[in-house]
Amino acid sequence: MGILSNHTDNNLLICLKQGDIAAFDELYHRYAKKLMAFSLTFFADQQLAEEAVQEIFVRVWERRKKLDESKSFKSYLFQAVKFYIFNYIRDRKKDCSLDSLSGDFGMVSESLEDSLSYKELEGMMMEQIERLPSVQKEVFKLNKFNGMTSEQIALQMKLSKRTIEHHIYLASKSLKSNMLHNPTLSLVFMLNILY
Missing domain, CATH: 1.10.1740.10 (RNA polymerase sigma factor, region 2, helix turn helix motif)
Structure with missing residues (x-):
């Protein structure tokens, strides 16, 4: 120390x-x-x-x-x-090619990237968050959108810090899993929410 x-x-x-x-x-x-x-x-x-x-x-x-x-x-x-x-x-x-993408991502059509604005992608991301179980959703929003720490959320919700950390982990894991099927949405999600 x-x-x-x-x-x-x-x-x-x-x-x-x-x-x-x-x-x-x-x-x-x-x-x-x-x-x-x-x-x-x-x-x-x-x-x-x-x-x-x-x-x-x-x-x-x-x-x-x-x-x-x-x-x-x-x-x-x-x-x-x-x-x-x-x-x-x-x-x-400019160095990216379809050959370098993981098989998990599949092909992304250019029309999807061209037609979806950032706001639409953000809306899709928010829909994924809204589908989380209620406690996970509340904890995730307090942490990621309001910048509250696990300790602050635990005090507010009268839960243990460990429980709050577990909810954040589960929410992040679930959202990451859902995003793997859409690499464009996944990038927006990672850069704006998960930290």
Whole structure:
């Protein structure tokens, strides 16, 4: 346990903005493993996932003076990983071919991608969320849309933190499973909801 482990993210960000390397180290140790696990849900290649996490923390250090300590640092990190993934996919889009797609995804007709707007895809994604069992749906929305932690949801719903984490896991697993049949919808889902 580090000497700054009892400090809040906000306090650490204030120190980080002043160039405190110990505050940076504490934030790194606090979130690197979580970001790595999150990155591995998108990149099967361990090295790509590690590069994503390292790049995010390099950017945190380089842009430390511009960080807003009044906002959630955890949310900032996961958003940064989502943008990294989006940019990675965008930059490699021209390298993609149907041969490189997994057999699980099947072929996506160009007319589907051309005819569906982002809002329509988002609507389809929301329909999938609405089909979840009621408690899973409520917990998932509180966590992903309202940014509440497992502890906060547990207090509000008078359930254990472990139960809340289990509901989030089950909801995410169910939604990911449903999205595998539509890669376009799956990308929108992953980039906007699962973090």
